[in-house]
Amino acid sequence: MKDIKIISLKIAVLFGVIFTVTSGCERSLSGDVDFASFPVTAEVFIDGFSGGLEYRPFEGSKLDAFIVDDQERYEGTASMRFNVPNVGDPAGAFAGAIFPDNGGRNLSGYDALTFWARASQGATINEIGFGNDFGENKFLVTLPNMRISTAWTKYIIPIPDPTRLTNEKGMFWYSEGPENNNGYTFWIDELKFEKLGTVAQPRPAIFNGEDRVEQTFIGSSFTVTGTQTFNLASGLNQTVSAAPSYFTFTSTNPDVARVNELGVVSILDQGTAKITAVLAGVRAAGSLTVESLGNFTPPLIPTRDAANVISIFSDAYTNVPVDFYNGFFGGQTTLGGADLVIDGNNIIRYTELNFVATEFKNPTIDITQMTHLHVDVQVENPVNTGDFVTIELGDFGANAAFGGGDDSSGRVTFTSDTLKTRTWVPFDIPLTDFGLTNRSNLAQLFFITEGTNDTQPGTITDLLVDNMYFYRQE
Amino acid sequence: MNKRNRYKKGTLIMSFPGLLLLLLIFVHSGCSTDDTQTVVNFDELVLQDEFDMDGVPDTAVWGYDIGRGVNGWGNNELQYYTDRTENVKVENGFLLITAQQESFKGASYTSARLLTKGLFDQTYGRFETRIRLPWGQGIWPAFWMLGADIDTNPWPGAGEIDIMEFRGQEPTTVLGSVHGPGYSGGESITKSYTLENDRFDTGFHVFGIEWGTEYVNFYVDDVLYNQITPADVTGEWVFDKPFFILVNLAVGGTFVGSPNGETVFPQTMLVDYVRVYK
Structure with missing residues (x-):
């Protein structure tokens, strides 16, 4: 046993020497080495699908609500056309889809998804954004209730924290139903990620900025809702809903309440804990204080047929x-x-x-x-x-x-x-x-x-x- | 009119030989592009406040306007100006002027306005500051000058040079203007300068004028964006006598409109330095 130990020590020393020499060589090269990374392609849809982009409609939506339109466009040769169905349309009750690039892209160099849009009538698009990949949607961003008019207008959906998007698949998504029971059409063009440099003054919030207090029991759970607000070059304050994974959470008492990266607060023991959050170094407004009363006794499970x-x-x-x-x-x-x-x-x-x-x-x-x-x-x-x-x-x-x-x-x-x-x-x-x-x-x-x-x-x-x-x- | 000359950043803090060398380059390049251009040579520092001493601003340089003035300092401004540390102080190398939302002597906001009246004034020269601006609807910071004879020669007769004015709701744009008899208020001679892919409330920017006989040049950072001469003003040219400096942060008023529910308070304007050359 002793001999073997000595031999292995010698081998270890030998390896150590080789390693030192090797790493020494690598150090001199490292300045020229670029780490492999996902493509930084900014374009989503300019006059056609950008490389890797797919169309995946939501279940229950009108599957052919989206088409490429080479007649109506803001610039270039084509735009994205969305035909929102009437109420009762047998082909689907609403229009909604995701546009993923399943190869993933590195969007960390951009600060917003931007596009030009117009509609056949004044309308309010229920949800529009990015980060939806039909997977975990960890970095989902939604601009709710986007007002749209008949004039081509540029829209800016800011990225809550670009450093998180080093491998993002969800390039764009939307969901919209009829307006007053009536379908209509809207167009989107020049859809791309941009580094505007004017997306500023972040003011993140959880629970709509409220300091919530909840009495609860061991075994219960809550899901954090978050938003990020930026001031844009236009002076407009733009608020988007931001998935919990953009935030870093802190619990004052992790034995009582713990938050995972998907924003689920789990109650583990009796006591009080306050949950707060930080987004990209900025403390989020709002908090959740849970007062756990201990074990919960559920009512008897019904047994009737x-x-x-x-x-x-x-x-x-x-x-x-x-x-x-x-x-x-x-x-x-x-x-x-x-x-x-x-x-x-x-x-x-x-x-x-x-x-x-x-x-x-x-x-x-x-x-x-x-x-x-x-x-x-x-x-x-x-x-x-x-x-x-x-x-x-x-x-x-x-x-x-x-x-x-x-x-x-x-x-x-x-x-x-x-x-x-x-x-x-x-x-x-x-x-x-x-x-x-x-x-x-x-x-x-x-x-x-x-x-x-x-x-x-x-x-x-x-x-x-x-x-x-x-x-x-x- | 729009002479967008490119200045080298950092020119102003260079040693004299360096400045001389640079001036030679300027003279040379200036001649090659525009023979009529006036070459700037205000190189003698006569006033310099780097705000390096924590506490109250240097009383040898700065005084205060206190209160609400007449009609909100002539502009229906909403703030009450004080010299309290809540509104003005020097900290970590910066002059901090802070607008607070608070009930104070009948006003809903407080802030501060510093001025060199009676302490420093000058005819002609380079007047420059480096500021990170506040933001939001109804926020109105300014770095500006008034004719030193204003007590006997009422505005607009005394003249006003606005080196930098900013509407908090337009975070990428500043304005430089002159006001005088026959061209004041809404009829002032003005021009805006807009940053591309940047804004004034996220970092520091240099705002200055070069003021000589019969011209005022306005610049932001290394961009000269306007020159105003007697030919541009629709009245008497009054910019040939001493002016003093003001730096303030107003809230509301006709120029910007009132703050709204989305305006975030407090708002602080950070002044890195004020320098005057002759």
Whole structure:
């Protein structure tokens, strides 16, 4: 064993000498060596597809919405023409596609994607940008609601941090639906990346610059939303949504909350942690403070046969189409909705609750074959005498629309003695208790916690809701 | 009129022999391109503030206008000028003039305006500064001069030379102007200079004039972009007497309009130096 050791030491010394000599030689050459890199091609579409560029429409879009137009153009011989379909077009409900160069390009020398555009009418393009490659979209950039007119106009979509784009595939993408149900056409020309030198004064933000505070539990997660704002040569402040990977995140307590490079905040333990971000050396406005209350006890998983259930909100069943879990009505203060996910379990969380409606009117649902409403609720406030949770059902009647004299509604109230702080309470309410005239066009389900008289003031403001479904008692 | 002569950067801080050599080159190249051109030779430094001493600006050079003036200093400007360190100080080699959004003595903004009135004035010479400008709608910084007889010869009779004016909402463009009797305010003799692929609020730029008998040359960095002579003004030429220097950061006013919800405050103008040659 000893001998072998000595030999290997000798060999190591020999290798070391060779290595030193070799690296010495390399050092003298390194000044002339260029590292291999992805092409820096700036052009995306000038008068035709640039090298490597592909057209990949979104699923469900009008596949032939994009064509090369050699009649209408800003400059040169051709432009990109996008035909947005009418509502109801059997070929597709919207126009949308990505234009990737799957070989990848090094865009770090540019500061913006620019193009000229005009449309057949004034319109607002829903989403337009770059960084979409049908993969991770790590460096996705979206300019939302881009106004476009009938005059050729130059548009600038700034790159949130060019140093990140050393191997980018997503050269361009867009998604646009009909305007007031009508299709129209827009053209884009001279689409390319540029180094303008005038994209300046970066002001990144996460969570729209708000300092958010969220109470949550171990196992829950949040996704950071980010924006980058630049001042352009025109004086315009241009804000784009920037994928989380452009940011570097910091957690004040990584044992409680941790953020990955895709911007997913994971809650790992009980305690408080504040998440902040930096984009290209600039501190982003906004933050997320999570107050983790510890372990979360989910409600019991429903076991009823799906054949006997019409589900509004449950991970155990396929839910009917729901318009919203927090519709806005006059006088309503309620925040939140179906935005809490704990270990894959979606939970509705309402805060500042006074009343709130879940609406499912497209289409309305027929519960005439059902006998009960089930819902699990958990009150997060201390429960005081006089507190209550009222559930109201609304049926739109034969016309299946709000109003028209055929609507009916009814309520059931649970008083404070049936509620318990931070404990799931399952309610199974016979539908007959609601006293509805009709049950074949049900469209609304309300939670009401604020009373209208002094004897029942109602102090509950924070409510978790899960497993909201109708069922037939066998 | 538009003589875009190229100056070598750094000329002004060269030693005298170096400057002489360069001047020889200029004389030579000047003759070969334009025989009528006036050769600049203001080479004796008479005022130099490099802002190297932290604290308040040199009181031997700079005084202050305080308050809101009449009608917002004649332009409906919105700021209240102070000499507080919140608005003006020297730090790390720069003069910092900062516009703040705050309620102060009836105004919604505060800022500062420094001037050499009663401390330094001069007829003719090279007046130069190096500044990184602030930005945003309604932000109006300037480096400029007024006739030293302004107390007895009211504006515009006393004359005004705007070496640099800037609209925060037009971050790539500065203006150089002269105002005098018959050509003041909106009728001033003015010209703008726009940077290509760069802007004035992201780095330092040199702004200056060469002012001699019957001409004022305006330059930015190494580009001479305008010359104004008596033939250009639509009234009496009043630029043949002492002028003093002002440097200020205004907020709002007719020249720029008011700040809006997107204007970021505070905004700071960084002045690297002010130098005057004769």
